[in-house]
Structures are given as structure tokens and as C-alpha cells.
Amino acid sequence: MTDKVQRLIGRMRDDLSQVTPSAIRSFDQEVSKIPGIIKLTLGEPDFNTPEHIKNAAIESIKENHTHYAPSNGTPELRAAVANFLDKKYQLNYSAENVIVTVGATESIWTAVSSIVNRGDKVIIPTPIWPMYIPITKVNGAEPVFLDTSDNHFVLTPEKLEQAIKENGDAVKAVVLNFPSNPTGMTYRREDVKAIAEVVKKYDVFVIADEIYSELTYGDKHVSIAEYLPDQTILINGVSKSHAMTGWRIGVLCAPEPIIKQLAKIHQYSVTTATRVAQDAAQEAFENGFEDGSEMKLEYEKRANFVYEEMTKMGFTAHQPEGAFYLFTKIPASLNMDDKTFCRKLAYENKVALVAGSSFGPGGEGYIRISYAASMDNLKESMKRIKEFMGSRV
Ligand SMILES: Cc1ncc(COP(=O)(O)O)c(C=O)c1O
The missing domain is CATH 3.90.1150.10 (Aspartate Aminotransferase, domain 1)
Structure with a gap:
């Protein structure tokens, strides 16, 4: 050097x-x-990736969908995402509540960097997929780790409330990821409800990474957005549910005024996700319901x-x-x-x-x-x- x-x-x-x-x-x-x-x-x-999705991408190329898409994603894909989340998890989103991102990873980047100022705190229950930690730090914020290993890797409402109280107004967000990478555990309806009851009392965001929502082996997945629609920034995508990691398509959902704010970071980071991959994801959400x-x-x-x-x-x-x-x-x-x-x-x-x-x-x-x-x-x-x-x- x-x-x-x-x-x-x-x-x-x-x-x-x-x-x-x-x-x-x-x-x-x-x-x-x-x-x-x-x-x-x-x-x-x-x-x-399932054949019908690959074929949709081939058609998309043939139709010369090789230009920029609207920054937040094509209207058809955004509508398909909202419909999928409604049918699967009873979430009241419409196309305006959705941004299509470059994988769930970009959703995390966009969510965290839209929220935190230097010195703010983000509550991160651990063990967790590590990406949350550098993204929080590189944005000048501080992770507050809550070890969940004493409760079969599920965050208790008591531990969460104590951390929010101890760290006060500096707490801007709580990260929740379930089903969880790495623990393979998930939250039941009563866990989700109890966490929501605590978060409701404070002006903090929940960054809810539900990328594995289609992969639960017992009860159906319950989204925290069902209980906290105003406070949740929901992250999902097709990487895990439709075996589409290489296509790099994720989604961010939130109340429309919050989406407008998130859209600034998204736009100035990536302009838009790849157009052909968006058409493939549209097929996944519309016709790959059971993939x-x-x-x-x-x-x-x-x-x-x-x-x-x-x-x-x-x-x-x-x-x-x-x-x-x-x-x-x-x-x-x-x-x-x-x-x-x-x-x-x-x-x-x-x-x-x-x-x-x-x-x-x-x-x-x-x-x-x-x-x-x-x-x-x-x-x-x-x-x-x-x-x-x-x-x-
Ligand atoms: C919990 C969690 N969130 C997000 C991602 C990233 O997903 P994507 O490949 O869509 O960026 C992963 C990938 O392993 C993950 O495990």
C-alpha cells in the first residue's frame, strides 16, 4: 500500500x-x-427457483423490460406483494405501503439508516443474523443486545420493557426476526401480542424481519404488523420463500407517510431494484402462493x-x-x-x-x-x- x-x-x-x-x-x-x-x-x-417464475423472467426480457422501473417498484409488483401479505397474514397493506428493495438486505439498510441519528440505540435480541449489528454501527447508532438464550430464544416482554426504560428516548427501534436465523425458533401468537402491548406504549419503530414467514413447521406465522400496523416496518421477500436469493428482491412495508421517508434512502442508494427480477417476483407473489x-x-x-x-x-x-x-x-x-x-x-x-x-x-x-x-x-x-x-x- x-x-x-x-x-x-x-x-x-x-x-x-x-x-x-x-x-x-x-x-x-x-x-x-x-x-x-x-x-x-x-x-x-x-x-x-420454480420454473413458472423463471419463465416469467424470460418473458420479461423478451418484452424488453430492460429499462428502469419506478423507484419503489412496479405498481403491479407492489400490488401483488400487498395482496400476498393480506391473504397470508391478514395485513392491511396496499401498493402504496410497499417498497421493492434489492433483497431483504437493502430493506434492513434502508430501514435502519432512515431511522437512526448518531448516538441513538437499536434494541437487538440475540442470537441474531449478524447483519443488523454492522448496519446499526455504521450508521453511528449503538446496538443494545438482549440475550434471549434463557427463554428458548424468544424475547420476553419484561426484558424488552426494561431495556426501553433503561435506555430512554435514545431507543429508536426494536429489531424482531422470527422465524429466526440462527435459532430456528419462532414467536407464537401470544408472544407477538405481548411484545406488541409493550411496544405500543412507546414511540419506537419495530423493524420486523419476517423473511422466513413461509417456513414455519407448526402454527402459521403471525406477523407483528397485525398488532402494530403504525409502528412496524415490515421486511419480507422472495429469497427464502421462493428460492430466489440470486434475484435480489426484498420488500419493505409500512404506513404510507413512513414509506415516503424510507423511499428517500432507497432511491438514493439503488434507484430501483432490477426490472426483470421484479417481474419474476410478481409471478412468485401472484402465482407462487404455495411454492x-x-x-x-x-x-x-x-x-x-x-x-x-x-x-x-x-x-x-x-x-x-x-x-x-x-x-x-x-x-x-x-x-x-x-x-x-x-x-x-x-x-x-x-x-x-x-x-x-x-x-x-x-x-x-x-x-x-x-x-x-x-x-x-x-x-x-x-x-x-x-x-x-x-x-x-
Ligand atoms: C434474517 C434474515 N434477514 C435477511 C436476510 C437477507 O435476505 P436477502 O437475501 O433477501 O437479502 C437473511 C439472509 O440470510 C436472513 O437470514
Whole structure:
């Protein structure tokens, strides 16, 4: 690096020094070099996008939908999103309540950076998908972590209220993600109601990341927006429900005056999401109503298999309730922290998992297994983990 470049880096915005590149992605890249490794690291459906959606994209290209779309998304897609959320989760949105974003990731960026000023606080229940943490910090705000590991990874209303009271007016938002990445747990109607009762008392936003809403294995998903329509900034998308991670389409929903504010950050960040991908997503929302349910049946089989195999080996976990992750505790008898466990398992027995401490307080001592992988790979991984455990008795 030249001296000039070094000096210029020193002049870049201070908040960048608060964040580092994703630990999950760098571990994934590192272990990808191990010959024969099976990776159960990334949260990515192994299914391909359904044919009818791919065909809609092909038609879109043929019709020369290769120009900019309106910044908030095509009116047809926005209407299809509102209709989908109404039919599935009884949410009273119309097209005006929707912004189409570049994946749910951009929804998170847009929501957080539209809300916080320097020094504000964002309440983040943990363990959580880590993206929320750097996005909060890079915007100059401070995460307030609430460890949920003592209540099967569900935030209690008491803990939430105490944190809001302790941190006062600096609290601008509470993040909720369920079904949860990484824990595989979800919130029941009574949990959602109780959290809503607390939040209602304060002028804070709820950033509700419900990207896994189509993947619940017990009761149907209940959205917090049903109880808190004024305060919720709802995040969803097609990445997980329709196996469309590569298309980069997410959605943000909120009351129309709030949407108008969010739209500024969205517009000045990305102009609009890719037009052809928007047409594909429209097909997913209009005619792919049950696409997620079909994939879910398969995920559920895998969830049960992985859960049973791991518990037989002495790991402790709650039976997965949603998303496609098993979050399980390493047996104490192994006397190994989660990072060491993942590194040794990857290099010695060629299975890559994610260390629980990557997901914030409460994740230490756990590992996350993404079972969005083929049954063959899952069977082989379980065999290899058994060998790894066997070599340590
Ligand atoms: C909880 C959660 N939110 C958001 C995302 C990002 O979704 P997208 O790929 O649509 O940006 C993920 C991806 O893993 C996730 O697990």
C-alpha cells in the first residue's frame, strides 16, 4: 500500500472502523478450500427457483423490460406483494405501503439508516443474523443486545420493557426476526401480542424481519404488523420463500407517510431494484402462493433428521420451529468453545458449520447447522460429525 492510500484510508468515515467483513462469509470462504468439505454454513435454499417464475423472467426480457422501473417498484409488483401479505397474514397493506428493495438486505439498510441519528440505540435480541449489528454501527447508532438464550430464544416482554426504560428516548427501534436465523425458533401468537402491548406504549419503530414467514413447521406465522400496523416496518421477500436469493428482491412495508421517508434512502442508494427480477417476483407473489409450502415439507423432513441425529450424539437443541437452521449446544463434556469446534470439525472431518458466537450474546457454545442442503449431504455430514465426536471420547 502506498503512503497516499494509507493516508486516504485514515480519512475515511470513522464508523467504518467499527465494522469488519462478515465472519460467516470469511469462514465459509476459508473452508471452501478444504477438499471434499460439506458446507452447512450459508442460509441459502438448495432448491432452484420454480420454473413458472423463471419463465416469467424470460418473458420479461423478451418484452424488453430492460429499462428502469419506478423507484419503489412496479405498481403491479407492489400490488401483488400487498395482496400476498393480506391473504397470508391478514395485513392491511396496499401498493402504496410497499417498497421493492434489492433483497431483504437493502430493506434492513434502508430501514435502519432512515431511522437512526448518531448516538441513538437499536434494541437487538440475540442470537441474531449478524447483519443488523454492522448496519446499526455504521450508521453511528449503538446496538443494545438482549440475550434471549434463557427463554428458548424468544424475547420476553419484561426484558424488552426494561431495556426501553433503561435506555430512554435514545431507543429508536426494536429489531424482531422470527422465524429466526440462527435459532430456528419462532414467536407464537401470544408472544407477538405481548411484545406488541409493550411496544405500543412507546414511540419506537419495530423493524420486523419476517423473511422466513413461509417456513414455519407448526402454527402459521403471525406477523407483528397485525398488532402494530403504525409502528412496524415490515421486511419480507422472495429469497427464502421462493428460492430466489440470486434475484435480489426484498420488500419493505409500512404506513404510507413512513414509506415516503424510507423511499428517500432507497432511491438514493439503488434507484430501483432490477426490472426483470421484479417481474419474476410478481409471478412468485401472484402465482407462487404455495411454492414455499412445497419446499417446507422437504425442509421439515431434514429438520427432524438433523435434530434427531444431533441429539443422539449428545447435543442439546429445541426442535426447529421455522426457517432452516438447527441451533444446538455443544456437549459440555467436549470442553471446546464453538469457534474451536467449528474449525477442528472443518479441518479434521470436513464439515463446515457456523460458530454460535457469530450471532451475538447468548450464542456462545452453540453451533448453527443450515439444513438447506440435500439429504445425502446431511446424512454424510451426520456420519462425519459422529466420527469427530467418536475420536474425542
Ligand atoms: C434474517 C434474515 N434477514 C435477511 C436476510 C437477507 O435476505 P436477502 O437475501 O433477501 O437479502 C437473511 C439472509 O440470510 C436472513 O437470514
